[in-house]
Amino acid sequence: MHEYVIIGGGIVGLATAMAVGNKHPKASILVLEKEQDLAQHQTGRNSGVIHSGIYYKPGSLKARFAREGNRSIVEFCREHGIKHEVCGKVIVAIKASELPLLDSLFQRGLDHRLAVARLAPEQVQEIEPHVRCLAGIKVPLTGIVNYREVSAKYVELIKSHGGTVQTGTRVNRLHEVNGIQVIETPHGEFEAGFIINCAGLFSDRVARFSGLDPGAKIVPFRGEYYELVPEKRYLVRTLVYPVPNPDFPFLGIHFTRMIDDSVHAGPNAVLAFKREGYCRTDISCADLF
Ligand SMILES: Cc1cc2nc3c(=O)[nH]c(=O)nc-3n(C[C@H](O)[C@H](O)[C@H](O)COP(=O)(O)OP(=O)(O)OC[C@H]3O[C@@H](n4cnc5c(N)ncnc54)[C@H](O)[C@@H]3O)c2cc1C
Missing domain, CATH: 3.30.9.10 (D-Amino Acid Oxidase, subunit A, domain 2)
Structure with missing residues (x-):
């Protein structure tokens, strides 16, 4: 059994795993990613900009996080020798x-x-x-930075603190037995004290797996x-x-x-017919409704 299981190996899941590991060095942490490699979706396909937060409403959480994130990612890149400018x-x-x-x-x-x-x-x-x-x-x-490189460094640090990152493992369902969270995947079940949902474009569905209503539905747009x-x-x-x-x-x-x-x-920003669909012809019936 793992104390923390994080679903999603994009930058949010990996940064979360690293932060939990820093805060609870003795906790056992597992990241589950459905793809064979990490950072394959939004994280590895964006503009690579370290934003300043200028667009956000002063006093909002977005503005605060963007400012703090801008400072901390530059510091992180300097400390770990990641190319950035x-x-x-x-x-x-x-x-x-x-x-x-x-x-x-x-x-x-x-x-x-x-x-x-x-x-x-x-x-x-x-x-x-x-x-x-x-x-x-x-x-x-x-x-500017390459967020795939930042993600790769996060993985290195998660592993060096004893955490596990398992790719090729899609979370299909979640249920609870006697207060323990059970995660169902094609490679068997995993047990967790806490699950942290960082599933990006599927985070609304992953929330629903556990019976929660996130009150929102992701409508995919593709950036070309x-x-x-x-x-x-x-x-x-x-x-x-x-x-x-x-x-x-x-x-x-x-x-x-x-x-x-x-x-x-x-x-x-083009309305897309598939979440994580990168070609104009990518269509998923499940994502249309
Ligand atoms: C076109 C575009 C440009 C952008 N440009 C910038 C930019 O320049 N600067 C910036 O800061 N931000 C930018 N962003 C935003 C940024 O890319 C995202 O906010 C960030 O990458 C989100 O990371 P994430 O980890 O939440 O999502 P993702 O990177 O999508 O990761 C989610 C992961 O969860 C996995 N997953 C999903 N479902 C399951 C499941 N059931 N089981 C296991 N794993 C699962 C997926 O495979 C994926 O790897 C941009 C976004 C877009 C779309």
Whole structure:
């Protein structure tokens, strides 16, 4: 029997396992991941940006966690020699109608004490010579990293503290017997004192396995990216973001210089017909309803 079983081997599950291990060094910890490898979904397919938290409402948990996360991940990368760069980003307005929104983002950055700077177009061009805009904001604390590498280091640390990470093991059901949590998988049952659900795009279903109603259902959206051909990478030095459209919960399509020096443009947000479906033709009937 394990004291803690964590379902999901993405960055949230692995960071949770590491944090529980740090807090309870003697506890037995098991991470169960359905794929053959870790960080195969959101964690390994994102923009690789270390966000500053500028977009979030001051005083909100998201704002607090983003600030603390920004500081702690940079510290973690420095301590463990993980390649990263605090290169900063610019948010640029290209239409007059975006200027009031840019101003309120700037004010938000000041409220968060993010050392943001309001930039005239020429100042934006000193940072990003190929950007044409009406005005911009520099957010110096934004950075880049490969979250697969961060995840791999988490796994190393979890194992070095005696924890177990088991891949290729999908959790199919959960039930309780005499106060002990029983986890059903194709490789047999596991018993746990506590289960921590970090199943990403399946976390609502995993919650339902144990009879809970999470009060929410995940509706999958797929983010698609283009990649600049190597000869055009010089067009983007750091990260260039638009002013987000307040009607949508997305940051807008941005240019991101990745930590491997490639430059991505994206993501958009397309309603997907399958959770963890990465091709336009991926469809799952179970995910449609
Ligand atoms: C397009 C896009 C771009 C993004 N860009 C950024 C960015 O630049 N910076 C940033 O900080 N955030 C970004 N994010 C958000 C970030 O990627 C996610 O918040 C984060 O990766 C979530 O991690 P997770 O561990 O919760 O989920 P996941 O990485 O999806 O991990 C969940 C894991 O649970 C496993 N699992 C699911 N069901 C089961 C089961 N029944 N049994 C066992 N295992 C199971 C899955 O296989 C998966 O490995 C982006 C997200 C998207 C979609």
